[in-house]
Amino acid sequence: MSKIPLGPIELGFIAIYLLSLIGIGYWGMRARTENSLKDFYLAGSGVGFMVLVLTLYATQYSGNTLFAFTGKTFRIGYPWLMSVHFMTSIIVVYLVFAPRLHSLAKRENFITPADFLEHRFAHRPYTVLASITMVLAIGNYLLAQLTSMGLLLQGITEFDERTAFIAGVILLAVIMLVYETLGGFRAVAWTDMIQGGILMVGFVVLLFVVLDHFGGLGNSYELLKSSKPEKVSVPNSIMIRQWFSYIFVVGLGGALYPQAIQRIYAARSQKVLRNGVATMAFLPLTASLVAVLVGITALASPELSGLSSEDSDRVFSEVCRIVMGKSVIHRWLVVLLLAAVLAALMSTADSVLLSVSSMLTKDIYHRQINTKASQAKLTLIGKLISLVVVVSMASVAIYLQSLENKPTLVKLMNMKFDMLMQLAPGFILGMYWQGMKANAPFWGLLSGLIAVFVLYFFVSSNNLTIIEEWVNFRYGPLKVTQGTLGNWGVHGGVFGLMVNILVVVIISKFSRGNKSSIGL
Amino acid sequence: MRDHKSKSSRLSWLLVFGFALLFIFAVPWYWGEGGEKPLIFGMPLWVGVSTFISFLISSLTAWVAFRTWPSDSDESEGDE
Structure with missing residues (x-):
């Protein structure tokens, strides 16, 4: 991130905003109706329309949307418009399974996503493997958000870089942990409401500021047409395949985010959920599309011509740095934008943390270790697990930052969707196909994950054989981390899901296992 | 009843x-x-068309949600 040092008054404004989050956590604690997992992780009887939309929005659009989406557009140009489509496809997938999942969750008191799988298949190895898959996939995501928090503080203060990074990670992680421990899901959803509101305003401000300073889109097009025509041209065939692949992978993987599934559970009623989903369908046009237009404008700007593709994650902060010098009003608009970034990072991180904590508490501790624990004890264990997760993730973020070869945001999250989409047979097919055998999704998930890992580590864009790749992976620089089969433009998760579904169908059709379709 | 079911199945497909x-x-x-000219709001034609189709997908999603989503009363009747 580029240096955008803020003055004491501006930092004071951000400090007041952060302290208000702790106040909301306390308010959430006062609103508690009972000391139970359901109250702590799902706000008891659930949340209303406004809170649901803003918490879904704030959770789904993370720091990644602002940093990585503008950066990716800076690298590849208009074809990153695919981000608008893949974010919309998540909502389309909700149409398929959210109504039925919500009514089951209300009837059976589900708390974690794996509760549905346990109810549907009653196959303990599958429940545990699915839960571990989700924890690993989104644990990585939490790490990325914590890293970005450190980088943000590094950018807005004058401290020594290493000190600022460590202070940023620790300070923001502690604030998040305090309000979450105080108020649970209620605090997270209410702070999401403020953070989602700031983020929405932030996107509007961002578009206004960028178009005002750098000139309109027509101007950008003419500049790019002569200097970098491939960035505005119709994408080539590999990019087209990648576009289809992204719609499929993110549509399924994003809809199966555990923190999103828990928001389906937490909607107060079907009407609230329906209105929330219908509203969410339009929000990619206000978030992803803005990030693409900002990236294109920055790409065309002579002021940013010094930025290389490797530096593309700095596009957003460079835009802020350039704009804030124009006037006092512009400076405060940038402060508002930085608050929006902070909101995006924290709202995603707190939701992920709560989700990871609920899965480790309910799916692993309660189901496997201590089945007789009381609700009060489980809630306490959940809070302790949150503490352990935050301390370990913050330590990993600080350690990784000290390495020479730093992992970038996108690298950290490459496999997240490929892994999560392997849960689709259990959640979506299992919801409708009564003949699906209880052990089928377990073997399907295992095969799908193995296929994804093999493809991820052994097939890449540099035309090496598997053996050469392996030697390179073991002894050479780690260049093999490609989430996409670069030669063909299709994510490994797509092939993993094909294997996964094939295994599920074969076992369900030809084995004599138990169907176990309770209560569907 | 069968008529209603086949109608709903046809709508799903x-x-x-x-x-x-x-x-x-x-x-x-x-x-x-x-695929780039004429410009639409300063964007190449293919970008404008693709964005418009995205808006259509969002609209269809919202319409389907309002048209097919079960109400809370449907559920309580189903449970009885």
Whole structure:
């Protein structure tokens, strides 16, 4: 991130905003109706329309949307418009399974996503493997958000870089942990409401500021047409395949985010959920599309011509740095934008943390270790697990930052969707196909994950054989981390899901296992 | 009853087909040379068309949600 040092008054404004989050956590604690997992992780009887939309929005659009989406557009140009489509496809997938999942969750008191799988298949190895898959996939995501928090503080203060990074990670992680421990899901959803509101305003401000300073889109097009025509041209065939692949992978993987599934559970009623989903369908046009237009404008700007593709994650902060010098009003608009970034990072991180904590508490501790624990004890264990997760993730973020070869945001999250989409047979097919055998999704998930890992580590864009790749992976620089089969433009998760579904169908059709379709 | 079921099943398949068609044409695979002019709001033509189709997908999603989502009273009747 580029240096955008803020003055004491501006930092004071951000400090007041952060302290208000702790106040909301306390308010959430006062609103508690009972000391139970359901109250702590799902706000008891659930949340209303406004809170649901803003918490879904704030959770789904993370720091990644602002940093990585503008950066990716800076690298590849208009074809990153695919981000608008893949974010919309998540909502389309909700149409398929959210109504039925919500009514089951209300009837059976589900708390974690794996509760549905346990109810549907009653196959303990599958429940545990699915839960571990989700924890690993989104644990990585939490790490990325914590890293970005450190980088943000590094950018807005004058401290020594290493000190600022460590202070940023620790300070923001502690604030998040305090309000979450105080108020649970209620605090997270209410702070999401403020953070989602700031983020929405932030996107509007961002578009206004960028178009005002750098000139309109027509101007950008003419500049790019002569200097970098491939960035505005119709994408080539590999990019087209990648576009289809992204719609499929993110549509399924994003809809199966555990923190999103828990928001389906937490909607107060079907009407609230329906209105929330219908509203969410339009929000990619206000978030992803803005990030693409900002990236294109920055790409065309002579002021940013010094930025290389490797530096593309700095596009957003460079835009802020350039704009804030124009006037006092512009400076405060940038402060508002930085608050929006902070909101995006924290709202995603707190939701992920709560989700990871609920899965480790309910799916692993309660189901496997201590089945007789009381609700009060489980809630306490959940809070302790949150503490352990935050301390370990913050330590990993600080350690990784000290390495020479730093992992970038996108690298950290490459496999997240490929892994999560392997849960689709259990959640979506299992919801409708009564003949699906209880052990089928377990073997399907295992095969799908193995296929994804093999493809991820052994097939890449540099035309090496598997053996050469392996030697390179073991002894050479780690260049093999490609989430996409670069030669063909299709994510490994797509092939993993094909294997996964094939295994599920074969076992369900030809084995004599138990169907176990309770209560569907 | 059977009539209602087959009607709803037909609607489901129609919607699957509709969404698939919209997503397929949202991806600009069918533009040859010259997919860039005229500019729409300063964006190349293929970007404008793709964005408009995205808006259509969002609208269809919202319409389907309002048209097919079960109400809370449907559920309590089903439970009884």
